Amino acid sequence: MRFSGKKVLVTGSAGGIGKVITGMLRAEGAIVAAADRDCSDVEAEARLEGDLLDAAYCDGLPPAAAEALGGLDIIINNAGVITRGPVTETTDADFELSVGVNVEAPFRICRAAIPLLAANGGGAIVNTASCWGVHPGPNHAVYCMTKAAIASLTQCMGRDHAREGIRINAVCPNEVDTPMLRTGFEMRGFDPQSAIEELGQTVPLGRVARPDDIADVVLFLASDAARYMCGALVEVNGGKSVS
Numbered sequence: 001m002r003f004s005g006k007k008v009l010v011t012g013s014a015g016g017i018g019k020v021i022t023g024m025l026r027a028e029g030a031i032v033a034a035a036d037r038d039c040s041d042v043e044a045e046a047r048l049e050g051d052l053l054d055a056a057y058c059d060g061l062p063p064a065a066a067e068a069l070g071g072l073d074i075i076i077n078n079a080g081v082i083t084r085g086p087v088t089e090t091t092d093a094d095f096e097l098s099v100g101v102n103v104e105a106p107f108r109i110c111r112a113a114i115p116l117l118a119a120n121g122g123g124a125i126v127n128t129a130s131c132w133g134v135h136p137g138p139n140h141a142v143y144c145m146t147k148a149a150i151a152s153l154t155q156c157m158g159r160d161h162a163r164e165g166i167r168i169n170a171v172c173p174n175e176v177d178t179p180m181l182r183t184g185f186e187m188r189g190f191d192p193q194s195a196i197e198e199l200g201q202t203v204p205l206g207r208v209a210r211p212d213d214i215a216d217v218v219l220f221l222a223s224d225a226a227r228y229m230c231g232a233l234v235e236v237n238g239g240k241s242v243s
C-alpha cells in the first residue's frame, strides 16, 4: 500500500494507460480524482470531466481535485493525442490539438498544481512524454515535437521545483497496446490485432507493451522509491529503439 491516503489527480484516466494507472493507484490505497472527457466508466473517488483544450478547465483541475479529495499529493499528466504524418500533411487543427492537449494542458496543470503541492510540503508529478519525444520518429513530426516539449518542460520543472520538495519526472513509452495504437492501425486499413502481433516481433522483448508495463513505472516515479529522482525521462521500450 505505497499510496495509502495519498490524493492523486490522473488525466486521461478513461484511456488505455490512464485507466490502469487509476486502478493500480487505488489498489495501493490512493484516493483518486479521475479527469477525462467522459469518466462514467472509471472507478474513482472524484470525477472531473472536461476538455483539456479548455484553458479554464486545466487551470482549475488541481484546485478542484484538492477540494474534492481534501488535499493533493500527486499529479499524473497522462492524457495525450497522436497526430500522424509529416509537417506537410499536418493541418492547423492537428497542430492546435496536439500542442493544446500534449503541451499546454500539462503546462497549465503543473503551473496550478505546484503551489498547492509546495504549500503541502511537497509532492510528485509524473508527465507522459514518449520515446518518440526523446528520439525523432518517422512521419509523426508534430506528435514528436509535442512530446519533446513536455520532456524538456519536465527536465526544467524537475530542476526548478526540487527545492520545494516536488519531484517532477516523465515516463517515455514506446508502442503500447491501447486505443491510441489500435485506432492508428484501423485508420490505415490494418487489422489491429495482427498488426500489434507483427509489431511485437520488432521489439527485442518480443511483444508490444501492455498498459500495466507503463503504469508500473508511473507508480514507481510517483512513489517514495523514486525519492531522489527529479527531472528524469524514463524510457520504457522493451529494448526497442526508435527507428
Ligand SMILES: NC(=O)c1ccc[n+]([C@@H]2O[C@H](COP(=O)([O-])OP(=O)(O)OC[C@H]3O[C@@H](n4cnc5c(N)ncnc54)[C@H](O)[C@@H]3O)[C@@H](O)[C@H]2O)c1
Pocket (backbone or CB within 6 Å): 011, 012, 013, 014, 015, 016, 017, 018, 035, 036, 037, 038, 050, 051, 052, 053, 078, 079, 080, 081, 082, 101, 128, 129, 130, 131, 172, 173, 174, 175, 176, 177, 178, 179, 180, 181
Ligand atoms: N499508446 C502508445 O503507443 C503510446 C506511446 C507513447 C506514449 N503514449 C502516451 O501515453 C498517454 C496515454 O495514451 P494511451 O495510449 O492510453 O491513449 P488513449 O487514447 O487510450 O487515452 C488517452 C486519453 O486522453 C484523453 N484525452 C485526449 N484528449 C483529451 C481532451 N482534449 N480532454 C480531455 N481528455 C482528453 C482521452 O479521452 C483518452 O481517455 C498519452 O500521453 C500518449 O501520448 C502512448
